Amino acid sequence: MTGAPRIAGAIFDLDGTLADTIPICFVTFRRALERLGGPSYTDTEIRARFGPSEDGMFQRALPARWQEAFTAYLEEYERHLPLCEGLFPGVADALRVLRERRIPTALVTGKSSPTTLMSLKAFGVDGVFDAIETGSPTGIVKAAAIARVVATWRVPPPGVVYVGDAVADMQAAHEAGVLPIAAAWAPSAVAAELEATKPHALFTDAGDFHAWLAARCPD
Known part of the structure; x- marks a missing residue:
């Protein structure tokens, strides 16, 4: 210092x-992809995708259905957010x-x-x-x-x-x-x-x- x-x-x-909030980000990103039959990622793999905002992450992970995935993610994020202290x-x-x-x-x-x-x-x-x-x-x-x-x-x-x-x-x-x-x-x-x-x-x-x-x- x-x-x-x-x-x-x-x-x-x-x-x-x-x-x-990072554990919530991992869980909700994974749940959103699962809801649409997308790929399954570990926490490490999700972290490696950090950089773009979440909508951009879904555009890369599930290009054909990214808008649906992002909507699902927002629902999951709102549901899980109260778990954060x-x-x-x-x-x-x-x-x-x-x-x-x-x-x-x-x-x-x-x-x-x-x-x-x-x-x-x-x-x-x-x-x-x-x-x-x-x-x-x-x-x-x-x-x-x-x-x-x-x-x-x-x-x-x-x-x-x-x-x-x-x-x-x-x-x-x-x-x-x-x-x-x-x-x-x-x-x-x-x-x-x-x-x-x-x-x-x-x-x-x-x-x-x-x-x-x-x-x-x-x-």
């Missing part, structure tokens, strides 16, 4: 960063600090708009973020999305953090010129892989991230 910059803005990923406690605390200190916040996720909105509503944080950028069926667009958010805030990119749990998140943050913060607190996170991307900071406990952030947000 280097330096102690004052935070001018905070951007978050969703799956595995705000909440432990909600925001990681330290993340909830961090969002509260950011609101109290009037630091702008945003969400940049690779998820589709429908599942993003379902998730935020289920976790009680719909309306919390000043900006929301969702994924694209064509592939990873996070760096451009982060850059758009920072441009609207009119703050220097090095004063903004992007908090994510995936290697691609750290790469996007580096590309956009913001501070990459590795969220390794979800069971699905691989800290060694995140560390290899040279993040500005890495946390295996969301409570430690909350403390770090609070110390860098001006009162």
